[in-house]
Amino acid sequence: MGGIVTRYLLIESRDPFGSTDYVRRCELAAALRADGADVTLFLVENAVLGTRAAARPQALEKLAKQGVQVLADEFALRERGIGSGEIAPAVKPTDLAALVGLLAAGARATWN
């Protein structure tokens, strides 16, 4: 018998190079995923500064391998001069309409 899958939308706005709780948020995303939930990490504002493939550490790649969907606000990427060729493969640029879609579908959403 199938169960209802819980969906989480973790909206991350904080600079990964300036906040220690970014690591905590990644750990939470992984833990929720390990618990069987569908988890999306949506990066906005300065959180997109961690999306370059050449950036260290590569927390986002690890999350994607664990099954967390990692999306990034296209506007925020462009605003910060992060070109499509630079972005880590784990990260999918998208627009805020995608975020609205996740909210409208009932994902439990928190903003950090």
Added chain:
Amino acid sequence: MNDSRCLAFLLMDAPFEQARTATAFRLIDATLRAGIGARVFAYEGAVSLAVTRQKPHANAIHGRALEEEAHPTPHAWINALADLAREQGVPFDWVNCGLCVDERGADEAAPSARRGSPADFWKMAQESVNTLVIPTR
């Protein structure tokens, strides 16, 4: 296609101090463009978003006169969202927390904004498909 769904948002930040204001407005705009209604509860500093005494200004450093600079004012953003909601035929409700308005003297508000209390936010949350709280720092 429009439907009767709404999303509720709680904002906390005063304008002109951080990135969250612009992102929140972009999100509400995207909600309305998706044909979904938006209910906004402005808490604490966010009640200043609706203040009609905000004035645009010229910018000598940019070399631009008043009209050219076209400096944004959040109360105009709120009115623009209300207009968009009307065009889309979906609900738009902006409620300022009344006690927050009082303590900040932010009582000259955009016509699209009304005074309320946390009970209004709870009602919004119950009547919306989902609710997003955007906290301040």
Added chain:
Amino acid sequence: MRVLQIIESAYRATLEEQDDTVLWFTRALRAAGAQADVLLQGSAVSYAVQAQDASGLRLGAWQQVHPPAIAEELAALIGSGARVAAIKEDLDERGIAARQLVADVELLGRKSLAGLFGQYAHVWKW
């Protein structure tokens, strides 16, 4: 409808608001009928410390009459039937011992968060 209020930001405008505005909001939500509980994380775990004392603020001739009484606010929330929990690892990192805390604050490990979130219709982070 059960709501989990996650509070992480601490001592932000608490002196001029004479309270923590998210704890205050939580009490207002409960008064409006919401089943709202509180999880303290990050430096907000300090809100569970019984010995907090913010009295004595004076600016010129102005003196504060009602300083914030955060520990009492938490106790009042617990007394009203709310569940108030704090992340144990965050307390440990800050050297706060369990004996220093307001009575009946639950201590939860970070690993229990996924299970905790599943108990609530809404999880709102402040």
